[in-house]
Amino acid sequence: MPNKAEKRKLEPQPAPVEAEAQKQPERVAEYKRILIANCQDDLKRKAISRAIERVDHFSLNLISSDFVNAATHIVAVSLSPTEKIFGAIAAGIWLLRIDWVTQSWRHNRVWQPEDRFSFDSDPTTIRDDAKSLVAAWRRNFERRRRNEPKVFAVDSFKAVAVLSADSPVHRRIVESARRILFAGGAHCKRGVTAANVSHPAVHSSLSLVLVVDNENEAPLLKPSVVQTLLSAGIPVLSCDEIKTIIIHDAPRHLRTLLNLSIDYWSNRFNTVHGKAAYPLFCHKFEPPSQKGATTMSAAPHVIDLIDTSISPEKSSTHYNYNDMIDLASS
Numbered sequence: 001m002p003n004k005a006e007k008r009k010l011e012p013q014p015a016p017v018e019a020e021a022q023k024q025p026e027r028v029a030e031y032k033r034i035l036i037a038n039c040q041d042d043l044k045r046k047a048i049s050r051a052i053e054r055v056d057h058f059s060l061n062l063i064s065s066d067f068v069n070a071a072t073h074i075v076a077v078s079l080s081p082t083e084k085i086f087g088a089i090a091a092g093i094w095l096l097r098i099d100w101v102t103q104s105w106r107h108n109r110v111w112q113p114e115d116r117f118s119f120d121s122d123p124t125t126i127r128d129d130a131k132s133l134v135a136a137w138r139r140n141f142e143r144r145r146r147n148e149p150k151v152f153a154v155d156s157f158k159a160v161a162v163l164s165a166d167s168p169v170h171r172r173i174v175e176s177a178r179r180i181l182f183a184g185g186a187h188c189k190r191g192v193t194a195a196n197v198s199h200p201a202v203h204s205s206l207s208l209v210l211v212v213d214n215e216n217e218a219p220l221l222k223p224s225v226v227q228t229l230l231s232a233g234i235p236v237l238s239c240d241e242i243k244t245i246i247i248h249d250a251p252r253h254l255r256t257l258l259n260l261s262i263d264y265w266s267n268r269f270n271t272v273h274g275k276a277a278y279p280l281f282c283h284k285f286e287p288p289s290q291k292g293a294t295t296m297s298a299a300p301h302v303i304d305l306i307d308t309s310i311s312p313e314k315s316s317t318h319y320n321y322n323d324m325i326d327l328a329s330s
Contacts, residue, residue: 032059032111035068037076037084039098048075048098051105059111067179075101079119079130081243083176089137090151090184090246092144095119136247151245153185154252156208161192162239163220164212173212177239184246198225208257209236219268226265235261 034052039045052061062068067087074088074095088095100117104110119126119134126134140151162177164170178188189206196202197209209229211220221236229236235257244250 032056032073033062033068033071034059034073034075034101035062035064035071035084037074037088038080038082039077044077048101051101055101055104055109056111066176067183069179069183073100073114076119079127079133081133083180085133086180086243086246087183089133089140090180092137092140092142092150094141095137097125132247136249139249140246150183150185151249152181152252156235156252156254156257157181157184157186159189159205159207160186160210161189161197161206161208162210162212163192163194163197164239165194165220170212173239177210177212177242180242180246194220194225197221198228203229203232203234206234209234210239210242211236212239213268215268219265223265223269226261226269230258230261233258236265237261238264 036045036048036052039048049061049063052059062071067084069087069091071088071091072093074084074093075098076085076095077098079085085095094114096114096117097119100112100114103117104112115121118138119130120138143150160181162174162181164174181188192202192206192209197206203209213220226236233254235254237257237260241260245252250256
């Protein structure tokens with residue numbers, strides 16, 4: 001007679017795949033992580049939160065004042081250009097009207113199809129100043145559906161440093177920018193500051209530098225620092241360009257970003273110190289050809305494209321500092 005241990009060995013054991021399937025709920029693929037955006041009324045926000053939690057046991061209401069990368073749905077009262085809205089656009093996740101929650105609550109607590117409640121499902125409800133946001137969301141949402149790379153999943157954004165002055169307000173702006181960049185597929189480098197960014201050991205690992213820069217204050221970076229970064233082939237842009245790139249799906253190639261950098265800092269420094277103070281920023285990079293490489297890894301070395309020996313008086317390619325490139329038209 002076999003003992004109990006031998007009986008257990010003789011009993012058929014479930015296959016590993018079947019055992020794993022038994023542990024998983026059937027509806028795990030439908031799990032929704034919902035974030036409420038642009039709702040200033042506390043009572044209304046609490047009511048929406050309760051509805052989300054009671055519509056479906058497989059739904060999670062994410063309570064946060066910031067964008068959460070784990071979110072799958074953003075329900076917004078309005079389309080104000082806030083961090084959560086830009087995070088949803090960059091990530092390409094659902095951006096829905098608040099009606100989606102209320103209608104799902106009324107229809108036997110079953111989530112209704114999202115397509116019926118997207119902001120572009122009813123164009124009459126979209127304000128003129130929000131149409132560009134809706135168009136950008138739809139473009140990135142379809143990009144995600146087709147399993148295409150996200151808006152910032154390019155070589156130029158593979159190692160981004162966001163710099164600012166050392167103050168609580170500026171630090172919040174930096175963290176907000178990092179969350180939006182990460183949602184769009186970029187990778188941010190920490191530990192980089194305005195004091196050490198020009199050191200070769202630091203900037204050699206960077207692909208882009210973004211600066212929280214206030215035009216009413218002195219520039220955060222010195223001209224020599226900007227010159228060092230541009231000569232190393234590292235674009236240096238204002239942090240506000242993140243939203244512009246998201247909305248207009250502007251070119252994100254290395255040379256385009258370098259030319260934008262020259263435009264920005266030419267205007268910035270020469271506004272402070274007088275025109276033609278820095279001839280370095282008078283000379284722009286050749287635009288990328290259709291057949292040529294447009295990624296950072298294959299771009300020519302930037303230092304060969306800058307001629308710092310030409311003075312503004314002798315230069316025939318003097319740049320008008322007041323004419324900034326419009327990303328929307330590029």
